[in-house]
Amino acid sequence: MTRDEASQLEAEFGIAFPPVYRTAITNSYPFSDATEELDTDAESLRQSNQGCRRENPWGFPWRTNYWCIGGDGAGGFYFIDTKQDDSTVYYCDHEDMPSSIVDVDHISITPFSEFVDEVQQLERDMEKWEEDMKVKVANRKWWQVWIPRQWPPKPKG
Numbered sequence: 001m002t003r004d005e006a007s008q009l010e011a012e013f014g015i016a017f018p019p020v021y022r023t024a025i026t027n028s029y030p031f032s033d034a035t036e037e038l039d040t041d042a043e044s045l046r047q048s049n050q051g052c053r054r055e056n057p058w059g060f061p062w063r064t065n066y067w068c069i070g071g072d073g074a075g076g077f078y079f080i081d082t083k084q085d086d087s088t089v090y091y092c093d094h095e096d097m098p099s100s101i102v103d104v105d106h107i108s109i110t111p112f113s114e115f116v117d118e119v120q121q122l123e124r125d126m127e128k129w130e131e132d133m134k135v136k137v138a139n140r141k142w143w144q145v146w147i148p149r150q151w152p153p154k155p156k157g
Contacts, residue, residue: 001025005042015082037119039070087112121155
């Protein structure tokens, strides 16, 4: 995301991003475009945040100073409070919803810098896993890709 796109989002939603978040989303961190946890695509962030404001899964109004920064891939999402400079990242689990907006303030998961480190480590782990899978698949014949090496299973006993 460019700085101009970030500024456009701030103006559109009437917020100001904390400096550490602004730095992270304006291509200052080496994230891939596919990172769900820390989304850096302006249009995707626009849609996510419009959705939170329009269709809050908790059933009560979404605070205008909350900003959805990404998701966990299973329906939960991460967000920040744009009025706070402490850069705390909060997590909203769609299956374990708080009973009121007051409860949201107590779902703090991690400081932003640690969150960024975790996302970067997750990307490195995924890249390694994908590379390992390529090697495993490359060393098998086409019919062995979906069939375990021990097929048929050996009888027990």
